[in-house]
Amino acid sequence: MATPWRLRTGGVDDLDLLEPLWVAVHQRHREAMPELAPYVSDAETWRARRALYEQLIASPDTLLLIAFVGENAVGYGLTHVLPVAGSWIEDTWVTGDRVGEIESLSVLPEYRGSGLGSELLDRLERHLHERGVNDFILGALSGNSDALRLYQRRGYQPTWLYLSKFAGRPRNSR
Ligand SMILES: CC(C)(COP(=O)(O)OP(=O)(O)OC[C@H]1O[C@@H](n2cnc3c(N)ncnc32)[C@H](O)[C@@H]1OP(=O)(O)O)[C@@H](O)C(=O)NCCC(=O)NCCS
Structure with missing residues (x-):
């Protein structure tokens, strides 16, 4: 059966379309781990994310894919390629020289x-393979269990865990 969405690649001119989609991720983060509050506002999360995407899209190896139903953007994925040298991967794991990150x-x-x-x-991974990049990373909140299930079913394994002790967070919160 045909899917109700169509995919196309995007560029810097499409970034405004992504704001509600990224804010939905931020909302998911807040809901998944309320104990990590306070979180930045929706306006602040998008300001920072947009700046990151502008920077990543400037690289020819980056792929932004946007899914549309009619005229409405309903999903997106973004991947980019980074050198292993100087990263947290280099001193611990055997990989190729470049790693693909599923950024969003x-x-x-x-x-x-x-x-x-x-x-x-699938499409992001295929893009990376086509560029000779066969090692992938992605970051997820440890409490985002639905997303983690999807990634683990797809072969991604929990690898590096950041812990945080932010000053704005009440000491006894959990
Ligand atoms: C994670 C996400 C991109 C997956 O997209 P999707 O179109 O729902 O994924 P698919 O339909 O291909 O696969 C469904 C799987 O996604 C996961 N999933 C995550 N959130 C889900 C939701 N609200 N409803 C259904 N499935 C969900 C589940 O693992 C599910 O598989 P299951 O059969 O084990 O439950 C999407 O759920 C999403 O945008 N979630 C909120 C933002 C987010 O967490 N992004 C990832 C940040 S690391």
Whole structure:
């Protein structure tokens, strides 16, 4: 059966379309781990994310894929390539010289669970393979169990865990 969405690649001119999709990820983060509050505002998360995407899209190895239903953007994925030298990977694991990072994956709530996230991930991984990059990383909140399940089913394994003790967080919160 044909999927209700169509995918196309995106560029810097499409970044405004991604704001609600990224804010949905931020919302998911806040819901998954309320004990890590306070979180930055929706405006602040997008300001920082947009600046990161502008920087990443400047590299020819970056791929931004956007899913549309009609005129509406309902999901996206973004991957980029980074050198292993100087990264946290270099001194511990055997990999190629370059690693592909799945920087973002987002599907609007009403479209989740119907295969769009998996298709975006497939396409991002294929893009990396086509560039000779066969080692992949991605970051996720440890409490984002739905997303972790998807990634682990796809062969990603928990690898490096950051712990935080931020001054703005009440000491006794959990
Ligand atoms: C994670 C995400 C991109 C997956 O996209 P998707 O289109 O729902 O994925 P698919 O339909 O291909 O696969 C479904 C799988 O996604 C995961 N999933 C995550 N959130 C889900 C949700 N709200 N509903 C259904 N599945 C969800 C599950 O592992 C599910 O598989 P299951 O059968 O084990 O439950 C999407 O759920 C999303 O945008 N979540 C919120 C933002 C987020 O957490 N992004 C990842 C940040 S690291």
